[in-house]
Amino acid sequence: MATLDKKLDRRSFLKVSALAGGGMVLSFSWLAGCKPTPEQALEMPKEWFELNSYIKIGENGAVTLFSPNPEFGSNVKTSMPMILADELDVDWKMVMVEQADFWPQRFERQFTGGSQGIRQGWIPLRTAGATARQMLVNAAAQTWKVPASEITSTAGVLEHKASSKKAGYGEMASLAATLEVPEDVTLKEPKDFKIIGTSKKNVDIEKIVSGKPLFSIDHKVEGMKYAAIVHPPAFGMKLKSFDKSSVSGMPGILDVFSINLFKDDYGRNFFDTTTFPEIVAIVGNSTWEVMQAKKNLAVEWENAPESNFEVAGFGGRPNTKMTVPAGLENTNLHKERMAEYIQKSGNVVRRDGDPEGMFKKAAKIIEKTYAAPFLAHNTMEPMNCFADVKGDRAVIYGPTQAPEFIMNTLSSSLGIPKENIQINLSRMGGGFGRRAYSHHLTEAALISQKIQAPVKMVYTREDDMSSGVYRPTYSATYRAALDENNNLLALHVKAGGIPETPLHANRFPAGAIDHYLAESWQIESNITIGAFRAPRSNFIAAAEQSFLDELAEVMGKDPIDFRLELLKRAETNPVGENNDYDAKRYAGVLELVRDKSNWNTPAPEVHRGVSAYFCHNSYVAEVVDTKIVDSKPVVEKVYAAVDCGIVINPDAAINMGEGAIIDGIGNAFFGELTFENGVPSKTNFDKYRMIRQKETPKSIEVHFVDSKEDPTGLGEPFFPPVFAALANSLYKATGKRYYEQPFAPQLEMQNLKM
Amino acid sequence: MATFNLTINGTSKQVDVDPSTPVLWVLRDHLDLVGTKFGCGIAQCGACTIHLDGNAVRSCQLPVSAAEGASITTIEGLSENGDHPVQKAWMEHDVPQCGYCQAGQIMTAAALLQQNPNPSEEDIENAMNGNICRCGTYLRIKAAVKTAAQNL
Incomplete structure (x- = not known):
């Protein structure tokens, strides 16, 4: 049995009780677009009883759950209430979901980003659900004069078997809302989940398909x-x-x-x-x-x-001093300056063993540089x-x-x-x-x-695309030192960007190689940048996983076997101490994708590439199959294997995976924003090419590792690996490596149609 | 400014706007039909797709002066209860992520099926290629169009 930390529980509910006596005015049904559907309206109770910030129950048993986090398409408005509903133990059919307003006194972390919504909401949401359930149980115990411990709940119905008493939550809600908030509640065991792990439709689906005002x-x-x-x-x-x-x-x-x-x-x-x-x-x-x-x-x-100016650090980190230089910048000059930095020494972020010494005595050195441009987010709603x-x-x-x-x-x-x-x-x-x-x-x-x-x-689309906060432009140079038998002696990465580095020095393959050096650099710019789906990871994964593919080939190894060998080393005898990944789980997704894709027996005329990455606390491996059809590279199929712990809403999670993979393929092929005299070269979709229906892979399979671990990120982790899986697959198809994103211009130079 | 008589979702509407005003903004700002979305303003993304006499058109590039006398259908009028076969298929496949482009996708798909009830894979890809989905729900869109075709 999992028991909640009392302190956390007390703290979060003290906030609630402070508000129960008045405080702010509720604005729950503030929007016309959020009114209940006609079917729901028929079931609307005469009165609602608020059990805590997230939950109110009507006298007729109707349940309203508040989804705390902003919804941008990752489906938290469905999955967060699912977590509440499971611990509350109600029938999902009785649930209405409302978007909570921003209300920090009532809700813990109303932030959508970093793929943290479910991971960080997991315990608070479960606690809120379980606490409300316990208050309903306590109300029944008081009413029936029986011990609370003898009362069970099933899908919104309370029962005391010994005395054959039964009551719906609605009957106990008014009393429950007046009871003391329990300090100690027991959370379900994962095996007892009834809603978590089952596929539920998007709670706004009817409104979306009928054009209701939601935005x-x-x-x-x-x-x-x-x-x-x-x-x-x-x-x-x-x-x-x-x-x-x-x-x-x-x-x-x-x-x-x-x-x-x-x-x-x-x-x-x-x-x-x-x-x-x-x-x-x-x-x-x-x-x-x-x-x-x-x-x-x-x-x-x-x-x-x-x-x-000074900018506050994220999550309590120290402030950073920002310099925004004067001048009108050009992509050509950016490239020249980046080329200079690639030649210079960077800031050493991590060094294991004696990498410099190993490179001196290497029989062979492989060195490759990867690059990617600025990208605009281009949300469909400006x-x-x-x-x-x-x-x-x-x-x-x-x-x-x-x-x-x-x-x-x-x-x-x-x-x-x-x-x-x-x-x-x-x-x-x-x-x-x-x-x-x-x-x-x-x-x-x-x-x-x-x-x-x-x-x-x-904003017009032009305002939106030309007002900055882009994904930065990045570069990474990977070097490997090999001995005369093609054994890997050392690895060196030097990565930078304008204006930030993409380097994650303590991620794989750090920890798997005795002699490892990681350096970073960055160049100031007045072109503003911001988080873009898996910031930094979205590029460094492409570079690293493309390089490992090329390295495996030189070493005469299967690319999955090679990665698994490195991960085995990191698991059994890790180098260094700050490796921020679990090598076993990492290997697990590679093994799963190898199995699901029948890696060793690809379909005829199919060219496949693999890639794997860990970010936002989740592990993803992907295999991309391409074909050349009528001189056109076609992504035939993508297999993804994911370890994100417990999956809340499997079909929605698959949707997220499909979308992130398509997003990655689109950006890998076409995504690019360049500048001339400070002016962005593209300001609308006539020039900024987005992936469309015809370039979409013919099919995508998403497989989850069966897990009882607490859930981790999902919106971002699918995205970074696909760039290299595609590049590695295209290499098999065309015999050329793809070092510079986007890939379409190079493919066109090879007389392929894009 | 001039007065225009429009037939929208089977109802006559009168608006007093500049003749250059695109139907998109007449719908959104003047008639409170906001299901039709603004995405690019240059007919490149398809978020603003409506039916003009049964054909899928981009309302951001359709001046109100050119729409008089025609029958306009928006997402709000595609079906009375949100149960057009395309809408039902969208629900069955749980297509949307953010949902912003989906009204335009649905209107394009409904017009396709009106004109071609048994579209091939290629027909679907061609018809839907003008509608961008930034979330990348393209596979579900295609699957939903196929389901809708079966249930017409």
């Missing part, structure tokens, strides 16, 4: 105005002046003004990355009218000076936000992964105390890391504050 871009209130923004055309530029009269006579235009996102004395939060802190806002009566005015606004820009700021109160409804972070910025920029700012969480039309950086919320809020009216601000 902040769909929101509208009486008297709402519309706003567009105009930002500098190039990184390294800032606003000089604008001429309001150039558009003020246009139809539907109400106001034009500039806004400054940050107060001068504001210390920046971790996610306060903002490319253009001063922008022009155009306010009008409709989206189309403000977009027309945007094209006609007379505005002058000038070069921005270097700026320096950045937007609804804001209603009047006097000293603000209501913000926008797509954000990180409400807790932007709350600080909003409070400072608006000059309104946090307790007067309400952030409601919208479903997001994609996130991929981009919406952890939520300056679009501040922009809308400042616009609303200026006009003292509700406003919806919407």
Whole structure:
């Protein structure tokens, strides 16, 4: 039996009881789009009884579960309530799910990012469910005058067998809500889960397929105005002046003004990355009218000076000093500077044994350099936000992964105390890391504050793609020292990027090689960057796993066998002490994918590549099968093997895997953003090529390691390995290695059609 | 500004807007039909797909002045109860992740099946190629179109 840490339990529920007597006003059904369906409405209770932050139960047994974290497509709005429902022990059919508002006094960690939602929500959600269940049991014990320990629950029904008493949760809810919150609850054993581990449909599926308003871009209130923004055309530029009269006579235009996102004395939060802190806002009566005015606004820009500021570290890490250099940057110059850094020594991050000595005495040295460009996130829903700021109160409804972070910025920029700012969480039309950086919320809020009216601000696709916070451009050079018998003596990685390094020095193959050297470097830039699905891992996995493939070939080994040999070494006799992976679980996914893909007997005319990576606490191995059909590389099939512990919602988890693999193949083939004089070369989907239906693999198989371990990340870990699995497969198909992303230009030079 | 009489989801609607206003923004801002989504504004992503006299068109590039006299169907009017075979297939396959592009995907698929009730794999790929799904739900989209074709 698993018993919860009392301290954690008491702490989280003290917060709840503090609010039970009043406090903030509930705004649960704030959105028209979140109203229950007609079927649910028929079953609506007359009264709800709140058992804790996450759970309320009606007198008729209806259950409402609040999903705490913002939903951007990873399906937490379904899987988090599933965890609550399982411990609460209710019938999933009786459950209604509502998106919680941002409410840090009630919820533990309302952040969607780093694939941590389920991992870090696992115990708090289970505890909330189990605690509410215990309160219902205690209510029945009090009513029936029997010991609580003799009462059982089954799918929302309480029973005392000895006295043949039975009651639905609804009958006990009103009493349960008044009882003391138990300090000590017992959580289920994994074998007793009834909902966790079963596939449940997306709780919003009916609304999505019928076009109901679910996103902040769909929101509208009486008297709402519309706003567009105009930002500098190039990184390294800032606003000089604008001429309001150039558009003020246009139809539907109400106001034009500039806004400054940050107060001068504001210390920046971790996610306060903002490319253009001063922008022009155009306010009008409709989206189309403000977009027309945007094209006609007379505005002058000038070069921005270097700026320096401190940024708070993530998760309590120390602050970092940021320098944003002046100047208009070019991709060609980026490449030249990166080439210089590849030749120089970097900062040594890890050294095991005597790598330099081994390279001196090596019979053979293999050295390969890998590179990848900047990428735009390109969420399908462009950045937007609804804001209603009047006097000293603000209501913000926008797509954000990180409400807790932007709350600080909003409070400072608006000059309104946090307790007067309400952030409601919208479903997001994609996130991929981009919406952890939520300056679009501040922009809308400042616009609303200026006009003292509700406003919806919407970026054009061009605004969205040209406003930064990109995946950085990276480079990694791998070197291997081999003896005369092609035994691996040492490995050296030197990796860097603009403006951050992708290196994870303590990950595999560190720990598996006696003589290992890892160096990093980075080059400052005014092109802003941010987290992009498996930050850093998404590149370094591609480089490392491509290199290991090439190395295995030189060593005359099967690429899976070679990795397993290294992992065996890391498991049985690890080198160094800070290896942050479990070699056995790592090997487990390679073995599973080898088995499921029939690795040793590929289908005829199929070229296969393998890759494996560990990140966000999960292990993934992938095999990609390609074929050349009519001079066109076609991804025939992808096999993925995953160890992420217990899987909450298997079909949704498979969906996530399919999506991440398709995303990876798309970015590996096509993803690229370049710059000339600070101007991004692509600002819409006519030039920025995204993977589409025709380039999608013909099929994808996702296999989970059967596990009773606590769940770990899933949204990101599928993504990094696919780049190298594809590159290694294409090598088999064409005889050429692919060192530089995207691969399409090189494939086209080989007379293949892309 | 000018007055336009539109037939949307079988109902007559009158709007007073600039003639250049795309149907997308008429739907979203003036008629509160927000199921049709803004993605790119240049007919490259398909999020804004509607039916114009039964054909799938990108409403972001369709001026309101060109839509008078035609019959417009949006995702809200595809079926009365959200039970069009394509919508049901989407639910059966639990297609969406973020869900933002899916109305456009569904409208493209419904128009395809209207015109070609037994599409081949290639027909489906061709018809659906204009709709971007950033989450990468393409395999489920294709599977759902096949299921819908069987249940027409």
